[in-house]
Amino acid sequence: MIEGLVYFSPLLIAIIAVLILMFGEHEEDEQYRCFRFSRVMMLISFALAVIFYNKPPITGLSDGSSFALVFELLLYAGGFVLLYLSRRWFAAMHRLAYVFCGCLFMSLLFGYLLISSYNLALTAVSIIMICISNYILLKDSDNQREISFGTRLYLLLTFVCMFMLVGASVLLYHRCGALDYEVLRLYFELNKDSAETFVLATMMILPFLFLLGLAPLHFCVAESLGKATLPVFAYLMLMPITAVWGGFIQLNVSMLTPVLPLFRLFYIAIALASVGIGAVGACSGQNIRKIFGYASVYHFGIAFLTLRRFTPNAINASCVYLFAYLLAMFGICACLFGLKKKGEYLFMLSEFEGAAQKRPYISVMMVIFMFSLLGLPPFIGFLGLFSALNYLALHHHYYQLLYLLTTMLVLGYAYLQIIKVLCFEERKTSFDRVDRGIYTAILLNAVLMAILILQPHYWLEDVKPLLETVLQ
Secondary structure, eight states, X not given: OHHHHHHTHHXXXXXXXXHHHHHSOOOGGGHHHHHHHHHHHHHHHHHHHHHTTTSOSSXXXXXXXXXXXXXXXXXXXXXXXXHHHHHHHHHHTXXXXXXXXXXXXXXXXXXXXXXXXXXXXXHHHHHHHHHHHHHHHHHHHTTTSOOOHHHHHHHHHHHHHHHHHHHHHHHHHHHHSOOBHHHHHHHHHHTTTSHHHHHHHHHHHHHHHHHHTOTTSHHHHHHXXXXXXXXXXXXXXXXXXXXXXXXXXHHHXXXXXXXXXXXXXXXXXXXXHXXXXXXXXXXXXXXXXXXXXXXXXXXXXXXXXXXXXXXXHHHHHHHHHHHHHHHHHHHHHHHHHTOEETTEEOOBGGXXXXXXXXXXXXXXXXXXXXXXXXTOTTSHHHHHHHHHHHHHHHTTOHHHHHHHHHHXXXXXXXXXXXXXXXXXXXXXXOOOOOOHHHHHHHHXXXXXXXXXXXXXXXXHHHXXXXXXXXXX
């Protein structure tokens, strides 16, 4: 029992942080104390998670593996970035940060469980709690005004996800008497041709697609991102999707492998639709957060298309693409935190006109991060895109390859519009002074990207064996 409690300690720290942040009595002038407390608790949890990375946090329901460690490290990295970048905004706008920090720890807690889960009940609870924490932040982002349509729709879809996950769990428990992935995998193997099996698998898959914002559920996430405050936007772009991707791979490889052939065409259709809708949607708006929201649909569509067979090479190619995307998106969010007016971060593209004249360093780095997102050499995004395209070429998916290259040109047009506004328009906005911490965050991110792109053979060779362990 003591040993199990020790292995559970990273999550116990997160639980304590959530309880203190969400249910304690707080004062408005304690913003910096809130972030200081959150950073300390996250650092302790991170240290314990690294020490016990190969130990299951909940014996019998989860498992420790090198594969899970990769996504857990990305989850913690996103948490640290958000705490570092968001603290001054909450203080400047006199808004309580305890809900934000509490939801961040909720996402960390249940994201950690989702990544390491080998039990459908734990997976369902984790997904539901991540949906709830996302909704709480979106509602708080409405700033006490009338709840927006996007937030209401997100709540409705959250209830639908809860119904599907709970329903699938109850039915499978009734059939199998257990919810462990290994037991359920055997059930799917024995009943892989039945309609009921297909329906149950679909009920488990759709909540993941919703949280990732893939088509046809993209509209809710994209609309919510367009109206969210910048800290909430950055949170939704960095933390939940990391946990959901890790949990989705675990679910498919450890449990749904027998029925994956039934879903191959479905996965391809979802991926191609997401790529096309994401590229076109990014070109159709003037809200910069919505542009990047639709762009994320495009990028996740490519990762999903590459991942669809769930072979070691497919998982490796998809995860390399995701890692490159996350690193570039860290940089994009840091740049957006550096551009504000009268304490408020900017929404509309027209508000960024001529930013390069006043903030040349931030503007140039934002252009570099967008080039990386687009997959242009010599940036790290090129390694991710090359990994995905190379996988499609090796498996002779030439029409899909041509489709991706065409949509990449469409998305490139959206990014060029942002570059045009940043660098070639006359400045009309007076930007606030940039915190030195923003420059530090951008510089560190750029240095990390440079190191990884200059030594790709080292980290790619290290990552591949870690990712392949999920199939063991």
